[in-house]
Amino acid sequence: MSSIEERQREEKEQRRRTILDATESVLETKDRDEMTMADIAEEARLSRSLLYVYFEDMDDIVLGVTHRAFQSMRRRFQSGVTQHDTGLRQIRAVGDAYVAFAQEEPTYFDLVSEFESRAADPEEATARMRQCLAEADRALEVMADAIQNGIDDDSIRADLDPMQTAVTLWGCTHGLIQLAANKGTGLEQRYELSSAALVDDGLSFLGVSLAGPPLNDPTETLPADQNGNAQA
Amino acid sequence: MSSIEERQREEKEQRRRTILDATESVLETKDRDEMTMADIAEEARLSRSLLYVYFEDMDDIVLGVTHRAFQSMRRRFQSGVTQHDTGLRQIRAVGDAYVAFAQEEPTYFDLVSEFESRAADPEEATARMRQCLAEADRALEVMADAIQNGIDDDSIRADLDPMQTAVTLWGCTHGLIQLAANKGTGLEQRYELSSAALVDDGLSFLGVSLAGPPLNDPTETLPADQNGNAQA
DNA sequence: CACACCGTTGACATCGTGTCAACGCCCAAC
DNA sequence: GTTGGGCGTTGACACGATGTCAACGGTGTG
Numbered sequence: 001m002s003s004i005e006e007r008q009r010e011e012k013e014q015r016r017r018t019i020l021d022a023t024e025s026v027l028e029t030k031d032r033d034e035m036t037m038a039d040i041a042e043e044a045r046l047s048r049s050l051l052y053v054y055f056e057d058m059d060d061i062v063l064g065v066t067h068r069a070f071q072s073m074r075r076r077f078q079s080g081v082t083q084h085d086t087g088l089r090q091i092r093a094v095g096d097a098y099v100a101f102a103q104e105e106p107t108y109f110d111l112v113s114e115f116e117s118r119a120a121d122p123e124e125a126t127a128r129m130r131q132c133l134a135e136a137d138r139a140l141e142v143m144a145d146a147i148q149n150g151i152d153d154d155s156i157r158a159d160l161d162p163m164q165t166a167v168t169l170w171g172c173t174h175g176l177i178q179l180a181a182n183k184g185t186g187l188e189q190r191y192e193l194s195s196a197a198l199v200d201d202g203l204s205f206l207g208v209s210l211a212g213p214p215l216n217d218p219t220e221t222l223p224a225d226q227n228g229n230a231q232a
Numbered sequence: 233m234s235s236i237e238e239r240q241r242e243e244k245e246q247r248r249r250t251i252l253d254a255t256e257s258v259l260e261t262k263d264r265d266e267m268t269m270a271d272i273a274e275e276a277r278l279s280r281s282l283l284y285v286y287f288e289d290m291d292d293i294v295l296g297v298t299h300r301a302f303q304s305m306r307r308r309f310q311s312g313v314t315q316h317d318t319g320l321r322q323i324r325a326v327g328d329a330y331v332a333f334a335q336e337e338p339t340y341f342d343l344v345s346e347f348e349s350r351a352a353d354p355e356e357a358t359a360r361m362r363q364c365l366a367e368a369d370r371a372l373e374v375m376a377d378a379i380q381n382g383i384d385d386d387s388i389r390a391d392l393d394p395m396q397t398a399v400t401l402w403g404c405t406h407g408l409i410q411l412a413a414n415k416g417t418g419l420e421q422r423y424e425l426s427s428a429a430l431v432d433d434g435l436s437f438l439g440v441s442l443a444g445p446p447l448n449d450p451t452e453t454l455p456a457d458q459n460g461n462a463q464a
Numbered sequence: 465c466a467c468a469c470c471g472t473t474g475a476c477a478t479c480g481t482g483t484c485a486a487c488g489c490c491c492a493a494c
Numbered sequence: 495g496t497t498g499g500g501c502g503t504t505g506a507c508a509c510g511a512t513g514t515c516a517a518c519g520g521t522g523t524g
Contacts, residue, residue: 011471033265036511047473052513117345119414133418163423168408168434175407176400182351186365191395202400208441243502268480279504284482 016054018044020064027107032062032114056126063128066115069108070135076101077142087150088211094143095173095203102177113178140166147210156210169206176202248286250276252296259339264294264346288358295360298347301340302367308333309374319382320443326375327405327435334409345410372398379442388442401438408434 022044026035037058041048055061080093102109115132125133143166150156176199180187184195254276258267269290273280287293312325334341347364357365375398382388408431412419416427 015471037513038511048512049473049514050471053471057513113349117349117410117414120418137422164425164430164433165437167411167419167423167425167430168437171408171411171434172404172438173407175405175410176403178349178407179399179403182349186352187399190369191399193396193399198396198399201396202403205397205400205441206404206438208444209437212440212444269482270480280481281483281504282502285502289482 012054015046016064019046019051019054019061020068023061023065024068024107027065027111032110060126060128062111063115063126063132066111067128067131067135069105069111070115070132070139072105072108073098073101073112074135074139074142077139081142081146086153086155087146087148088155088207090146090149091143091156091169091210092203092207094146095169095206098173099177099199099203102181106181109177109181113174116174140170143169150210157212160210165210169210172206173203244286247278248296251278251283251286251293252300255293255297256300256339259297259343264342292358292360294343295347295358295364298343299360299363299367301337301343302347302364302371304337304340305330305333305344306367306371306374309371313374313378318385318387319378319380320387320439322378322381323375323388323401323442324435324439326378327401327438330405331409331431331435334413338413341409341413345406348406372402375401382442389444392442397442401442404438405435 019040023035023040025043026039030039035058037048037051040058040061041051044051051061055064076097077094080097081090084090084093120129120133140163144162147156147160147162147165151158151160151162180195180199184198187193187198188195251272255267255272257275258271262271267290269280269283272290272293273283276283283293287296308329309326312329313322316322316325352361352365372395376394379388379392379394379397383390383392383394412427412431412434416430419425419430420427
């Protein structure tokens with residue numbers, strides 16, 4: 001009986017994968033909000049009702065694909081880190097990996113974007129949402145580790161908190177790529193700015209602050225914020 | 233007859249404003265994708281059909297409110313710039329203004345976020361979409377001017393292209409605030425990072441690169457990208 | 465062989481959207 | 495003052511998408 005249950009588990013998991021695969025296919029040609037349950041069902045060659053057996057609703061399905069997206073992203077980050085020596089180069093490799101991720105898997109990148117632009121309330125998140133958050137955390141850990149490496153090998157200034165800096169870089173890089181991807185064509189023809197150069201130079205720009213020189217008194221060159229604190 | 237036509241124009245414009253006002257009210261409690269035409273009509277005390285006389289569809293209405301959002305944002309940017317002297321302080325003021333914008337008018341900020349996350353195809357954009365793009369461009373001009381001021385008064389390094397840097401800062405700042413706003417509570421309890429400190433420190437972090445020192449050879453400290461070019 | 469279980473499906477009720485014909489009101493002309 | 499046309503306004507309709515439910519069929523079990 002265990003083998004039967006096991007087979008049933010496997011078949012169930014296989015069908016789950018089939019649905020997610022179909023959803024990915026549909027998302028390659030259609031936008032997320034113009035995709036319909038019927039589209040997914042047709043692509044998966046299943047009845048529409050069956051989708052509701054394996055997933056709560058379309059949000060749930062999309063979150064399943066989003067989880068795959070975060071996995072792919074984290075793997076790219078790790079791969080980038082392991083190919084470089086100094087911490088600064090490692091964190092730059094993460095940025096380049098993120099750019100490649102957005103270019104080569106635009107569907108995944110869009111899902112990550114959408115996930116990031118939605119509020120994730122503390123602990124009332126759904127199970128599949130938590131999966132995504134966990135994977136995103138692992139990606140952040142990879143970045144924080146690289147930053148710590150940089151602090152240790154002196155390629156990154158030591159007054160930075162690794163995790164806070166990782167979050168900062170993640171936010172900046174994401175915003176930069178998203179802007180270039182969506183408004184890039186418009187910017188290119190209005191201001192003669194190449195999207196590729198924009199993000200590459202942008203990553204270098206961020207790198208300056210990582211290695212850069214707020215050695216002792218940043219308030220001298222930069223106005224402190226309202227609270228009076230200037231840097232972590 | 234001109235007075236009659238004029239009155240009709242005014243009434244028409246007034247009704248348009250009424251609809252946009254109602255939409256804003258609804259958006260303060262409901263998310264954009266759970267808002268319905270019936271909600272707007274009820275809030276505006278009009279019949280649902282009438283909405284289609286003044287706007288194409290809900291996207292069109294939302295774009296109208298989005299235009300207001302961009303206007304408010306640009307005004308805040310300009311106001312921030314005029315209150316400071318050096319270019320570096322001006323651009324920092326724009327960042328602070330953006331943070332205040334996101335905090336004090338979260339509905340507007342969400343609309344800007346959504347607009348930025350959608351692809352704006354070159355010249356097949358709708359009229360109201362172009363209005364938003366134009367307003368965003370004006371905001372970018374404000375930033376670029378501030379950066380140019382900084383280059384002129386030596387508070388910002390001179391090897392930066394003002395417009396490209398404006399776009400870069402805009403993307404980074406937006407990504408940073410969006411991340412803090414949506415994932416902030418989660419980050420606070422998992423890593424003891426305050427959202428406010430995250431964005432404030434993040435802005436300072438960006439300021440470092442603006443004033444910072446890639447004076448002659450950035451390729452020495454930073455790995456060049458695939459194309460071999462390092463900085464604008 | 466009969467029964468029970470589970471995966472699967474078509475059909476239904478509900479809701480949101482966009483359109484259309486019809487109604488009523490205001491102004492102009494006769 | 496009465497008639498007619500134009501315009502703002504509305505209820506009703508058709509369509510499409512969603513989520514649920516009862517019913518069907520095949521497989522393993524007693």
